[in-house]
Amino acid sequence: MRLKCPANFRIVRLPCTGKIDVIHILRAFEKGADGVYVVGCMEGDCHFKSGNFRARKRVEQAAKILDKIGVGGERVKMFNLSSGEGPLFAQYSIEMDKKIKELGPNPVKVALQAKKKAA
Amino acid sequence: MRSIRTLEELEASGELRTSSKLEKILKMGHLAVTSECGPPRGSDPKAVTEKAALIKDHVDAINTTDNQTAVTRMCSLAACIHVKQMGLEPVLQMVTRDRNRIALQSDLLGAASFNINTMLCLSGDHQSFGDCKQGQNVHDLDSMQLIQTVRRMRDEGKFLGGDDIKRPPKIFVGAAANPFADPFEIRVPRLAKKVACGAEFIQTQCIYNLDKFEEWMRRVRERGLHEKVFIMAGMTPMKSAGMAKYMKNRVPGMDVPDEVIKRIAGVPKEKQAQEGIDICVESIQRLKEVEGVSGFHIMAIEWEEKVPEIVERSGLYPRPKV
Amino acid sequence: MIIASKKPIEEIIQEVKDYKRLLILGCNECVTVCEAGGKKEVEVLASALRMHFIKEGNEKKIDEKTLERQCDHEYLEEIRGIVDNYDAILSLACGVGVQFTAEKYHSTPLIPGVNTCFLGANEQRGMWTERCQACGSCILARTGGICPISRCAKRVMNGPCGGSSKGKCEINKELDCAWQLIVDRLRDLGRLDDYEIVAPIKDWSTERAGGPRKVVREDVQV
Numbered sequence: 001m002r003l004k005c006p007a008n009f010r011i012v013r014l015p016c017t018g019k020i021d022v023i024h025i026l027r028a029f030e031k032g033a034d035g036v037y038v039v040g041c042m043e044g045d046c047h048f049k050s051g052n053f054r055a056r057k058r059v060e061q062a063a064k065i066l067d068k069i070g071v072g073g074e075r076v077k078m079f080n081l082s083s084g085e086g087p088l089f090a091q092y093s094i095e096m097d098k099k100i101k102e103l104g105p106n107p108v109k110v111a112l113q114a115k116k117k118a119a
Numbered sequence: 120m121r122s123i124r125t126l127e128e129l130e131a132s133g134e135l136r137t138s139s140k141l142e143k144i145l146k147m148g149h150l151a152v153t154s155e156c157g158p159p160r161g162s163d164p165k166a167v168t169e170k171a172a173l174i175k176d177h178v179d180a181i182n183t184t185d186n187q188t189a190v191t192r193m194c195s196l197a198a199c200i201h202v203k204q205m206g207l208e209p210v211l212q213m214v215t216r217d218r219n220r221i222a223l224q225s226d227l228l229g230a231a232s233f234n235i236n237t238m239l240c241l242s243g244d245h246q247s248f249g250d251c252k253q254g255q256n257v258h259d260l261d262s263m264q265l266i267q268t269v270r271r272m273r274d275e276g277k278f279l280g281g282d283d284i285k286r287p288p289k290i291f292v293g294a295a296a297n298p299f300a301d302p303f304e305i306r307v308p309r310l311a312k313k314v315a316c317g318a319e320f321i322q323t324q325c326i327y328n329l330d331k332f333e334e335w336m337r338r339v340r341e342r343g344l345h346e347k348v349f350i351m352a353g354m355t356p357m358k359s360a361g362m363a364k365y366m367k368n369r370v371p372g373m374d375v376p377d378e379v380i381k382r383i384a385g386v387p388k389e390k391q392a393q394e395g396i397d398i399c400v401e402s403i404q405r406l407k408e409v410e411g412v413s414g415f416h417i418m419a420i421e422w423e424e425k426v427p428e429i430v431e432r433s434g435l436y437p438r439p440k441v
Numbered sequence: 442m443i444i445a446s447k448k449p450i451e452e453i454i455q456e457v458k459d460y461k462r463l464l465i466l467g468c469n470e471c472v473t474v475c476e477a478g479g480k481k482e483v484e485v486l487a488s489a490l491r492m493h494f495i496k497e498g499n500e501k502k503i504d505e506k507t508l509e510r511q512c513d514h515e516y517l518e519e520i521r522g523i524v525d526n527y528d529a530i531l532s533l534a535c536g537v538g539v540q541f542t543a544e545k546y547h548s549t550p551l552i553p554g555v556n557t558c559f560l561g562a563n564e565q566r567g568m569w570t571e572r573c574q575a576c577g578s579c580i581l582a583r584t585g586g587i588c589p590i591s592r593c594a595k596r597v598m599n600g601p602c603g604g605s606s607k608g609k610c611e612i613n614k615e616l617d618c619a620w621q622l623i624v625d626r627l628r629d630l631g632r633l634d635d636y637e638i639v640a641p642i643k644d645w646s647t648e649r650a651g652g653p654r655k656v657v658r659e660d661v662q663v
Contacts, residue, residue, distance in 0.1 A: 023481065026488040065485070068450045069493035108492045115500070216595070220642075242602050245594050245612045256595065263599040264642045279642065297603035302624050305601075308637050312599055316639055324603060371604040371611035 005090040006097040018051025025062040032109040035075045035100035123148040139236040139291035140208040141180045143441045145349040151414030155182035158193035167201045173423045177430040180208040189249025214243025219259040231288030239293040240265040263316045270317035294318040298335035299374035307338040322416040325355040328374040345411030355418045357395035360384035403433040442471035443535045444569040445555040460528040467507030468534035477555045478533025480507040511538025577647025585626035592619035598640040
């Protein structure tokens with residue numbers, strides 16, 4: 001299955017999306033990511049029962065914080081798919097790539113780069 | 120069936136504790152009638168005196184409410200003074216929400232200095248219902264402890280702190296009871312507690328569910344409480360089916376049976392008020408016969424002009440002269 | 442334990458914006474358990490504040506540290522060596538911890554990062570409810586183990602008031618009527634007769650009304 005998908009993201013593997021925490025998402029932005037998306041199993045299909053529900057809540061919390069500090073909560077999103085759905089994974093990454101490009105770069109990164117240039 | 124004593128007989132019996140007109144009428148054996156007068160949200164005394172004038176010949180005493188529903192109003196004590204100055208008998212309502220024990224005792228002395236000699240002890244609605252939701256509440260004492268405080272000041276001539284009072288306040292003390300609030304099993308024990316604290320008369324919550332009230336009275340009699348305290352049944356005429364529904368659904372601790380709502384809703388809008396008055400009169404007539412009911416407290420909220428009609432049609436007029 | 446809730450991040454930003462070097466100081470006790478001011482909350486707040494101020498062109502030094510407790514001398518001593526590296530401390534401890542830290546480091550401004558709410562229990566995951574108002578003279582033995590001071594909106598000592606309806610309080614249909622709970626429990630304990638004992642007028646001098654309080658135990662002093 002050769003699927004076209006953007007090459008500008010890094011995959012961070014987790015045993016379950018339930019392992020993700022708000023701080024992981026924030027750290028990604030602190031380190032310059034323009035967007036973060038979390039891909040979990042279909043709701044109701046979690047091997048650990050509620051991991052993906054927890055992940056969704058944490059993504060929502062992170063979005064709230066990003067909104068309040070002016071980075072933008074739309075830069076983080078939760079998706080659900082089952083393990084066999086390669087094409088859907090590709091579609092989600094295209095969708096996210098498009099959205100982040102519309103939003104432009106992470107303002108924190110922009111500010112840091114500007115500062116570096118000035119120095 | 121009621122045995123009535125003359126005032127001379129009563130005075131000779133030595134049973135009078137105060138010069139309260141309500142105490143005299145109740146102890147003489149008459150069915151007493153009280154009503155109430157909500158002070159205004161302003162400083163015009165006419166708002167009190169005009170309401171009082173509407174009902175003065177038809178009631179024995181007039182309650183003045185104390186910032187009812189936690190909405191800031193002219194103080195109850197000032198309103199009582201206006202009523203007293205008209206030559207009428209006020210009942211000072213006092214809630215424990217807004218004043219600590221210093222202020223409560225002080226206001227009692229102030230009231231007694233104007234010969235205001237009847238009062239009702241309440242805890243008061245929570246401030247979240249009123250216009251000062253962000254305010255503190257005090258509740259240094261609760262309503263039962265306020266009853267104890269007044270009785271101690273009157274009977275022992277002592278402040279709560281133990282010091283003697285010069286000219287103790289001679290005040291006839293009442294309390295409220297809600298026969299319909301939950302849990303029902305302790306409604307009578309709770310009345311017993313108020314009596315044990317020293318309550319001498321009771322004004323109940325508005326009664327619409329007569330069967331439940333009569334059941335409560337049966338239990339009251341079972342414990343002999345009706346012989347220790349004068350129970351005045353609370354009556355509020357309904358103005359409309361809308362008001363009946365509001366009372367049923369929105370007012371905590373209010374029991375309005377569906378039949379009552381149906382009956383009012385069953386007549387045309389312009390006749391609903393009259394139907395409400397009729398229900399009130401019929402209720403009084405039925406409850407007059409209940410052993411242990413010593414009178415009626417008619418709370419015609421912003422409808423004081425209807426009190427004379429209710430009193431007259433209920434056979435409670437003319438009022439005894441004392 | 443002491444229950445606190447996080448302050449809104451906008452409020453914190455306003456309070457700290459003029460300090461260049463900031464230490465966010467968490468506490469490992471109550472505020473960790475109620476998820477308002479432990480190590481995790483310190484990390485998240487630090488990250489958010491760093492990003493915010495970089496974006497605003499107002500980059501700050503924001504460091505993180507979480508102490509075992511902020512209400513004890515010995516743990517607070519742990520930051521003595523570093524405290525001068527900061528223009529202010531943003532403490533996520535309860536009001537006790539914030540004040541004790543302020544007393545100890547007199548010349549460093551202290552900013553609270555949480556609102557201290559009440560003494561409560563972890564009723565269920567993500568929900569904490571009040572149980573005690575620290576009145577200083579416990580009456581639970583007489584009220585079926587349920588406190589009318591902390592759980593009745595009018596702290597009625599001889600309740601319930603007329604606003605008790607179907608087991609709930611008049612101020613909020615979700616709130617249990619404390620006196621309904623007391624009556625239920627007294628009944629279950631076979632002690633409903635105790636209901637009729639009138640609670641005496643309370644001595645509030647052991648409560649807040651009596652002024653700041655102190656417990657002294659000479660037997661454990663060294």
